[in-house]
Amino acid sequence: xxxxxxxxxxxxxxxxxxxxxxxxxxxxxxxxxxxxxxxxxxxxxxxxxxxxxxxxxxxxxxxxxxxxxxxxxxxxxxxxxxxxxxxxxxxxxxxxxxxxxxxxxxxxxxxxxxxxxxxxxxxxxxxxxxxxxxxxxxxxxxxxxxxxxxxxxxxxxxxxxxxxxxxxxxxxxxxxxxxxxxxxxxxxxxxxxxxxxxxxxxxxxxxxxxxxxxxxxxxxxxxx
Ligand SMILES: [Zn+2]
Numbered sequence: 001x002x003x004x005x006x007x008x009x010x011x012x013x014x015x016x017x018x019x020x021x022x023x024x025x026x027x028x029x030x031x032x033x034x035x036x037x038x039x040x041x042x043x044x045x046x047x048x049x050x051x052x053x054x055x056x057x058x059x060x061x062x063x064x065x066x067x068x069x070x071x072x073x074x075x076x077x078x079x080x081x082x083x084x085x086x087x088x089x090x091x092x093x094x095x096x097x098x099x100x101x102x103x104x105x106x107x108x109x110x111x112x113x114x115x116x117x118x119x120x121x122x123x124x125x126x127x128x129x130x131x132x133x134x135x136x137x138x139x140x141x142x143x144x145x146x147x148x149x150x151x152x153x154x155x156x157x158x159x160x161x162x163x164x165x166x167x168x169x170x171x172x173x174x175x176x177x178x179x180x181x182x183x184x185x186x187x188x189x190x191x192x193x194x195x196x197x198x199x200x201x202x203x204x205x206x207x208x209x210x211x212x213x214x215x216x217x218x219x220x221x222x223x224x
Pocket of ligand 1: 005006007008009010021022023025026
């Protein structure tokens with residue numbers, strides 16, 4: 001009588017050996033519900049949809065048995081760690097830009113995507129993220145969330161801009177955003193500048209006056 005691992009088919013004489021046994025297929029099943037693994041799995045599906053035009057939906061087992069598994073899971077975990085904004089859109093962008101999968105976890109590539117993405121995202125998503133940022137700041141500092149750009153630490157706020165938490169929509173269309181901008185030192189300005197491309201944003205606001213009015217009004221009402 002023997003005990004067989006139903007993940008790798010290896011057999012054992014003692015049940016206790018099977019229980020402590022560990023193999024890659026078993027590990028992959030055990031980590032299936034981790035957020036990073038799930039994001040990797042969704043990216044793998046998207047990859048097949050967009051690149052291979054494959055209509056047949058891939059299962060998790062297909063994914064776990066794929067030679068791409070490690071690369072996609074690494075990417076999914078990267079998305080979790082750096083809090084990628086809109087991971088499905090990021091994957092579409094990577095595929096459209098023909099970025100090779102070994103480049104997908106590079107910060108420089110994510111920055112390139114983010115600067116592009118912030119220019120086209122819906123303003124409701126912009127506002128939602130700003131409000132979330134304000135509430136997080138309120139939780140950690142005890143101040144009112146709508147004051148985050150007014151009284152927040154300028155290095156932390158600089159980071160909030162380059163990580164996309166605070167969009168140029170918010171900086172340019174709120175009183176506290178303008179204040180924040182005028183208080184930055186040269187070094188901080190250089191960091192946020194690629195995100196705040198004045199020529200682009202001026203044209204954007206001119207082309208979408210209703211969106212700009214909406215953002216301005218919402219932020220004003222909220223006390224930003
Ligand atoms: Zn096994």
